[in-house]
Amino acid sequence: MRIAVFASGNGSNFQVIAEAVKAGKIDGEIVLLFSDNKQAKVLERAEQLGIPHVSFSPKDFSEKSIYEGEILHLLEEKKVNFIVLAGYMRLIGPALLEAFPEKIINIHPSLLPQFPGLHGIRDAYEARVKETGVTVHYVDKGVDTGPIIAQERVIITEDDTMSSLEDKIHQVEHRLYPEVLKKIIENRERRA
Ligand code: GRF
Numbered sequence: 001m002r003i004a005v006f007a008s009g010n011g012s013n014f015q016v017i018a019e020a021v022k023a024g025k026i027d028g029e030i031v032l033l034f035s036d037n038k039q040a041k042v043l044e045r046a047e048q049l050g051i052p053h054v055s056f057s058p059k060d061f062s063e064k065s066i067y068e069g070e071i072l073h074l075l076e077e078k079k080v081n082f083i084v085l086a087g088y089m090r091l092i093g094p095a096l097l098e099a100f101p102e103k104i105i106n107i108h109p110s111l112l113p114q115f116p117g118l119h120g121i122r123d124a125y126e127a128r129v130k131e132t133g134v135t136v137h138y139v140d141k142g143v144d145t146g147p148i149i150a151q152e153r154v155i156i157t158e159d160d161t162m163s164s165l166e167d168k169i170h171q172v173e174h175r176l177y178p179e180v181l182k183k184i185i186e187n188r189e190r191r192a
Contacts, residue, residue, distance in 0.1 A: 002081050006084070150179075
């Protein structure tokens with residue numbers, strides 16, 4: 001599997017996946033890290049890990065479709081056949097979705113369909129629910145609406161602060177995302 005990771009920010013999920021690939025735990029290669037944010041920390045991580053990285057923003061183009069066309073071109077050039085979104089803060093447009101059917105996954109910090117959108121952790125915390133969690137799902141045209149692949153619960157205790165809850169969620173993400181990616185790739189290779 002030739003994998004591209006898309007990320008907009010910190011990149012801790014990118015890092016754990018890249019390390020799992022390097023350690024031979026995931027049968028694939030990360031051939032591209034793409035970021036829509038030229039200041040993102042994830043670009044430094046890619047540099048340190050020796051992973052090819054490219055960054056440009058929709059603002060560099062007159063239309064979003066041209067921006068996505070440019071990404072598509074990159075993906076073709078690198079012969080990418082699977083995309084992992086890891087904190088990529090944009091909707092995926094029709095051209096990319098059509099080119100990669102059931103081949104784009106995302107991780108979201110809540111038990112979807114609860115608390116979709118940009119602030120899954122904060123929204124769950126402020127709603128004072130007793131549990132939240134992490135979801136890995138296929139990407140469709142909606143906001144965090146695609147078919148669910150895996151979920152794991154995280155209990156919110158009386159003592160939790162936003163920050164302790166964030167830590168708990170990220171710990172689960174960092175275990176779950178590489179595990180799920182590994183399984184998806186194994187299943188597809190078995191079927192091939
Ligand atoms: C994660 O919480 C993920 O669930 C969400 O964005 C965050 C990315 O964190 N989609 P990082 O950039 O991987 O550290």
